[in-house]
Amino acid sequence: xxxxxxxxxxxxxxxxxxxxxxxxxxxxxxxxxxxxxxxxxxxxxxxxxxxxxxxxxxxxxxxxxxxxxxxxxxxxxxxxxxxxxxxxxxxxxxxxxxxxxxxxxxxxxxxxxxxxxxxxxxxxxxxxxxxxxxxxxxxxxxxxxxxxxxxxxxxxxxxxxxxxxxxxxxxxxxxxxxxxxxxxxxxxxxxxxxxxxxxxxxxxxxxxxxxxxxxxxxxxxxxxxxxxxxxxxxxxxxxxxxxxxxxxxxxxxxxxxxxxxxxxxxxxxxxxxxxxxxxxxxxxxxxxxxxxxxxxxxxxxxxxxxxxxxxxxxxxxxxxxxxxxxxxxxxxxxxxxxxxxxxxxxxxxxxxxxxxxxxxxxxxxxxxxxxxxxxxxxxxxxxxxxxxxxxxxxxxxxxxxxxxxxxxxxxxxxxxxxxxxxxxxxxxxxxxxxxxxxxxxxxxxxxxxxxxxxxxxxxxxxxxxxxxxxxxxxxxxxxxxxxxxxxxxxxxxxxxxxxxxxxxxxxxxxxxxxxxxxxxxxxxxxxxxxxxxxxxxxxxxxxxxxxxxxxxxxxxxxxxxxxxxxxxxxxxxxxxxxxxxxxxxxxxxxxxxxxxxxxxxxxxxxxxxxxxxxxxxxxxxxxxxxxxxxxxxxxxxxxxxxxxxxxxxxxxxxxxxxxxxxxxxxxxxxxxxxxxxxxxxxxxxxxxxxxxxxxxxxxxxxxxxxxxxxxxxxxxxxxxxxxxxxxxxxxxxxxxxxxxxxxxxxxxxxxxxxxxxxxxxxxxxxxxxxxxxxxxxxxxxxxxxxxxxxxx
Numbered sequence: 167x168x169x170x171x172x173x174x175x176x177x178x179x180x181x182x183x184x185x186x187x188x189x190x191x192x193x194x195x196x197x198x199x200x201x202x203x204x205x206x207x208x209x210x211x212x213x214x215x216x217x218x219x220x221x222x223x224x225x226x227x228x229x230x231x232x233x234x235x236x237x238x239x240x241x242x243x244x245x246x247x248x249x250x251x252x253x254x255x256x257x258x259x260x261x262x263x264x265x266x267x268x269x270x271x272x273x274x275x276x277x278x279x280x281x282x283x284x285x286x287x288x289x290x291x292x293x294x295x296x297x298x299x300x301x302x303x304x305x306x307x308x309x310x311x312x313x314x315x316x317x318x319x320x321x322x323x324x325x326x327x328x329x330x331x332x333x334x335x336x337x338x339x340x341x342x343x344x345x346x347x348x349x350x351x352x353x354x355x356x357x358x359x360x361x362x363x364x365x366x367x368x369x370x371x372x373x374x375x376x377x378x379x380x381x382x383x384x385x386x387x388x389x390x391x392x393x394x395x396x397x398x399x400x401x402x403x404x405x406x407x408x409x410x411x412x413x414x415x416x417x418x419x420x421x422x423x424x425x426x427x428x429x430x431x432x433x434x435x436x437x438x439x440x441x442x443x444x445x446x447x448x449x450x451x452x453x454x455x456x457x458x459x460x461x462x463x464x465x466x467x468x469x470x471x472x473x474x475x476x477x478x479x480x481x482x483x484x485x486x487x488x489x490x491x492x493x494x495x496x497x498x499x500x501x502x503x504x505x506x507x508x509x510x511x512x513x514x515x516x517x518x519x520x521x522x523x524x525x526x527x528x529x530x531x532x533x534x535x536x537x538x539x540x541x542x543x544x545x546x547x548x549x550x551x552x553x554x555x556x557x558x559x560x561x562x563x564x565x566x567x568x569x570x571x572x573x574x575x576x577x578x579x580x581x582x583x584x585x586x587x588x589x590x591x592x593x594x595x596x597x598x599x600x601x602x603x604x605x606x607x608x609x610x611x612x613x614x615x616x617x618x619x620x621x622x623x624x625x626x627x628x629x630x631x632x633x634x635x636x637x638x639x640x641x642x643x644x645x646x647x648x649x650x651x652x653x654x655x656x657x658x659x660x661x662x663x664x665x666x667x668x669x670x671x672x673x674x675x676x677x678x679x680x681x682x683x684x685x686x687x688x689x690x691x692x693x694x695x696x697x698x699x700x701x702x703x704x705x706x707x708x709x710x711x712x713x714x715x716x717x718x719x720x721x722x723x724x725x726x727x728x729x730x731x732x733x734x735x736x737x738x739x740x741x742x743x744x745x746x747x748x749x750x751x752x753x754x755x756x757x758x759x760x761x762x763x764x765x766x767x768x769x770x771x772x773x774x775x776x777x778x779x780x781x782x783x784x785x786x787x788x789x790x791x792x793x794x795x796x797x798x799x800x801x802x803x804x805x806x807x808x809x810x811x812x813x814x815x816x817x818x819x820x821x822x823x824x825x826x827x828x829x830x831x832x833x834x835x836x837x838x839x840x841x842x843x844x845x846x847x848x849x850x851x852x853x854x855x856x857x858x859x860x861x862x863x864x865x866x867x868x869x870x871x872x873x874x875x876x877x878x879x880x881x882x883x884x885x886x887x888x889x890x891x892x893x894x895x896x897x898x899x900x901x902x903x904x905x906x907x908x909x910x911x912x913x914x915x916x917x918x919x920x921x922x923x924x925x926x927x928x929x930x931x932x933x934x935x936x937x938x939x940x941x942x943x944x945x946x947x948x949x950x951x952x953x954x955x956x957x958x
Contacts, residue, residue, distance in 0.1 A: 187229040187281040191222050191369075196478075201226050203305025203365035208498050215477050217470065217495050221292060222300070222369030223285045225336050227307055229278050230364050233340065237272035243344065244359055252353045255546070255566065262346035269341040274333065282336065282368075283329040289370060299371040299442060301496070302326050302335035304342055306364045320348060320364065324401060325371055325438050332368060339366045347565050354569065372494050373438050374487035376458050377402030378412055380467055382475035382482045385501055385590060386528055387665065390481075392425065393417045393471045396580045397458040399449070400435030402487055402496070405580065409559065410434065411599045412580040413458045414526070416664065417468040424464055425664045426714050429457050429707065430580075430599070431688045455688065455703075466493050474498055520624040522607050525575065525600030527620040528586035533573035533595045534626045539609040543567060554615055556607050560585040568592065573615040575603045575622060597622065619662070646670035646928070647935035651913055654725075654921035656898055660685065660711050663718040666924050670931060673722035673787075674715065675846065675921025676898035679729045679772065682711040687739070692768055694741035701771055708775035709782075716785035723787050725822055725846065725896075725921075728772050730793040732757050753851075753860055758794025758824075763803045773811035780816065791822035791846060798833050798840075805840055814841065822896075825884050826851035834884075838891040844918070845888050849899025849908075853877050872901035873908060885915045894918045902926070906933050913937035 186201070194202045194210025202210060206224035213219045234240040246261050290298040304320030321342035323335040342348065343364045352362065378397035383390045396405055396412040404410040410433065416426035431454045439445045459467075467486055470493060474482050481501040487494050535554040540546065546567035549555055555571035557564075559578045568574060568588055572595075576585045579598035589596030595617035597603075607613060607622060614627040654675030655666055660682060686707035687695060695704045715724055732752035736742050749755040762769035779788050790813065795801045801823065813819050823830065823837055826848035830837065837845070849872045854860065856877050859869045871877075881897070888895040898921040901908045906929070912920055913934055922930045 186226055187232075187278050188285045189224045189226055190285075191219065191224070194224065200307055200363075201228065201365065203227060203307050203367070204499060205303055205305035205497060206365050206367045207305075209367060209369070211477075212474065212495055212498055215473070217474060217477075218493065219495050220370040220372055221289060222367060223289065224305065225278075225282060225366040225368065227363040227365045229281075230340055230366075233272070233274060233278065236275050239268055239272060242268065247349065247359050250349070252350045253566065258346045258350060262344055262349055265344035266341040269344065270337060274337060279333055282333050286329045286332050286368065289368070293370060297327050297329075299325050299327050299373070299438070300332060301367075301369050301371045302332060302339060303367045303369070303497075304339040304364060305367045306343060307362070320345075322403070324403060325442050325444055327442050336366045336368075340364060350565050354565075369496065371438075372487040372489045372496065374401055374489050375399070376463075377485075377487040378405045378458075380471045380482075380484040380486055381501060382471050382484070383501070384416065385481075385483070385586075386530060389664075391419055392664070393419060393468050393475075395459070395464060395467055395471075398430075398432045398435070399453075399458050400437045400447075401444070402485055404434070404436050406485060407561075407584065409578065411578055414580065415459065415464050417464060419468075419472060422465045422468050423717065424461060425718055426660060427457075427710055428660065428685065429455065429710070431455055432458065452700075452703075463488065463493070470495060520627070522613065522622045522624050523575070523597075523600045523603045524622075525597040525603065525620045526580065527596075527617040528580075528583070528598045529574075529589035529594065529596035530618045531573075531593075531595035532617070533615045534612065535572040535615075537575075537607045537609060537611050537613050539604050539607060540567075541604075554613055556603050556609075558604055559583065560588070568594075573597075573617065575600055575607070575615060577601055577603050646931050649931065649934045649938055651917065651934050651938065652919035653927065653931050653934060654896065654898075654919050655927060656921050656923055657715065658682070660714045662924070663715045667718040667722075669924070669927050671722075671927055672919070674719060674724040675896050675919060676791075677712075677715055677724055677726040679708075679726055680731055680735075682708060683729055683731075684739075686711055689739050691736060691739040691741040691745055692771075693745045693765075694739075696767065701767075705771045705775050705778070708772065709778040712775055712779045712788060713783050713785065716779050716783065716788045720785055720787050723789060723820070725789050725791050725820070725898075726776060727791045727793050727824065728762070728769065730758055751860065753854065758796070759792050759800045759804050760794075760796060762792070762807065763800050766807055769804075769807055770811065773808060773813060777811055777813055780813070780819070786816070786818055789820035789822065789843075791824060793824040793848070794826055794851065795823050795830060796827050797829065798836050801837065802840060820844065822846050824848045824851075826855065828852065828855055828880060831880060831884055831887065834887045834893070835891045838893050842893060844894030844896060845884060846921075847881055847884055847895070847897040847899060849877070849881070849897060849901040852880060852899070853901075856880055872899065873905060878908075878911065881912070882915050885912070885917050889916065896921060902930060906930075909933045910937045914941065 189202055191210045191213045194207055195214060196207050196211040198207045202224045209219055243265055246265060250257060250261055252258050290296060302323045306320055321339050326332055326335045376397055376399050381394040384392050384394050395415040398405050398410050398412045405412045411430040413430050414428040415424055418425050432449060433454055434446050434448050436444060436446050471484060474484055482498050483501050484495060485497040487496055535552050537554045537556050538549045539556045543564045549567050549570050551570050552572045554573050555567060556575045559576045561584055574585050574589050574596045576598045577600055579585060583598050585596055586598050595615050597615060597617050597620050612625055614623040652672040654673050655671045656676040657666060657674050658678035658681030692704060733746045733749050733756050734752040737746040776788060776790055779785050792804055808814055820843040821841060822844045823842050825845045853870060853872045857869060857874060859866045885895045895917055896919040897912060897917060902920050902922050909920060909930055910933060
């Protein structure tokens with residue numbers, strides 16, 4: 167694989183006999199960074215701790231220092247770097263290329279070569295083979311330390327085989343110490359060149375069937391109660407580099423419960439061919455969308471993460487691999503930076519229209535700036551201070567550009583992508599895995615990046631945060647007031663489940679299944695999946711997503727609204743044009759309960775997913791709500807399908823109906839007679855249909871107002887009418903999230919629960935408490951007109 171260049175047959179000067187060229191992992195500890203580098207020292211520490219680490223050795227920093235002395239390169243390197251302006255890209259690239267050529271051309275002392283050969287032969291013999299495949303990884307003395315990660319900068323070579331190939335890979339690792347990106351990063355971190363050195367770790371290569379990374383705390387939120395695992399098929403380098411979008415698992419430490427799981431479309435796997443070459447195999451759709459880890463494997467990796475975290479006592483970023491059912495740890499380093507939950511209004515923004523893209527929030531915060539869409543780092547000069555960098559994915563050579571950016575958005579990658587790690591170090595917002603941000607975000611447009619929610623909005627939106635500041639799971643606040651009216655939350659994104667569940671809410675009043683469908687299908691129309699014979703897979707993925715919500719909120723109730731896509735939304739999914747009619751007004755078109763009656767096969771899959779969660783997972787806090795019900799007849803047919811699914815056999819199961827179409831107001835007793843537990847008012851559609859205003863029409867926008875007397879009158883009648891026939895009444899539209907005065911009226915009219923957006927939780931809780939207190943005072947005054955609230 168590698169040609170062995172320039173080996174010096176005898177040391178030209180000096181004495182190398184005192185140089186300690188090789189140290190086996192078994193002889194290294196975490197304090198040995200100066201001799202073994204960050205990676206080598208940590209691999210030795212893990213080996214001593216009994217963690218399953220593939221065996222190996224380190225070509226020490228002494229060997230590298232001896233090489234520089236023998237070759238006379240030390241003085242040349244220091245002279246070249248002394249007055250270098252690292253912000254002058256051309257000058258930086260020129261000096262870096264010159265220094266790397268010099269290192270690659272210099273002769274390696276014969277003694278060093280022989281000791282590497284001997285150690286490699288010994289490693290191979292211990293594995294029972296003539297020539298073992300090894301990973302050769304740079305291990306700089308300043309990397310993998312608490313405040314400097316050098317993420318992806320120094321070189322790594324996989325599946326290296328043969329003694330001469332190992333020597334050449336070591337030489338190339340040495341040369342990588344003088345790459346342009348590495349020089350820039352060192353200067354930015356204030357690290358002196360005089361003391362800079364590098365070791366190289368040579369480790370038995372695990373021919374992994376699946377691999378990835380593990381964080382012993384959530385690096386995006388700083389949540390210390392969970393571990394985060396990212397995984398994919400094949401070698402782990404694709405996950406570490408961010409070139410594949412990995413599966414994501416969040417595991418609670420105290421009981422190893424899997425709180426979140428997101429199964430990504432993993433388009434390829436990097437593998438080792440029979441001849442030892444690294445090859446990339448494209449995966450079929452079925453392979454790409456299959457989970458890369460079983461639950462047992464997730465927990466086995468998490469268990470090792472607990473051991474490693476407890477051993478070090480600090481958050482760790484761990485690389486792992488699985489071969490033959492055995493989990494191996496191939497690297498561990500300190501987490502150099504974690505996100506912390508935002509606590510100020512400036513760091514949050516309110517959701518709304520104008521969403522350009524969604525992705526994974528990998529470094530939290532809010533930023534507003536001009537988007538610069540770049541194809542490569544060579545265009546970096548276009549990014550000015552405060553711009554938003556948008557690209558497919560970053561690599562270490564993007565470092566100078568990233569430092570100027572106010573936020574970063576990438577199409578690809580996960581929590582360990584280069585962009586994610588460096589953004590957390592820089593303390594700037596970052597969204598990764600956004601899919602098509604480079605296509606959807608226009609170059610030069612002002613955008614708002616909300617990396618807590620993983621959303622990019624068109625225009626400047628950060629100022630809306632001041633109106634409704636949002637607390638988070640990690641925010642320390644005063645205890646919320648206790649209220650009789652239950653406060654619920656509207657949710658759709660599984661990755662927000664655990665965070666929002668930690669907030670002072672009584673459950674989920676509206677779980678929008680559409681968000682989950684888009685996620686688990688990768689935007690493929692569900693009927694296309696049925697045509698492909700993937701109905702069971704669709705149901706299982708829906709159940710996995712629903713389990714994430716139910717487990718996070720248990721035992722608090724979750725009201726899941728079955729899918730309410732409109733035809734224009736369905737048409738936008740892959741394959742959608744083949745199945746969806748074109749409608750002049752989809753808002754009042756083929757949607758809701760009528761669609762379930764017309765297409766019962768898809769509705770049955772949703773029902774089966776809900777039943778799986780309730781029965782197999784024993785998460786009986788998950789309930790169902792049927793949307794956009796026009797007539798009692800269509801609801802009766804939906805109820806028959808629900809009965810057939812077996813859900814209603816459980817007396818604890820709650821069936822809700824959305825009150826959006828005004829006709830429901832006149833048949834409340836009939837809905838109650840069919841076994842409906844409650845009605846939930848959808849104020850958006852109710853307003854549209856009460857006032858005859860298309861809520862998608864910009865021209866009619868001034869007429870759309872949930873506070874209109876007719877709309878508010880209908881809401882009051884629904885609350886009072888539901889109570890008369892023994893049903894519960896809730897509201898899950900936008901009105902309570904936006905208008906405090908609406909919330910006050912709802913409390914006065916006796917609504918059982920109010921469901922709002924996550925950003926409105928705290929404000930709504932205070933409004934509910936205040937309204938209830940006024941009602942109590944008013945009632946007391948009616949009983950005793952002369953009393954004053956402060957009288958004893």
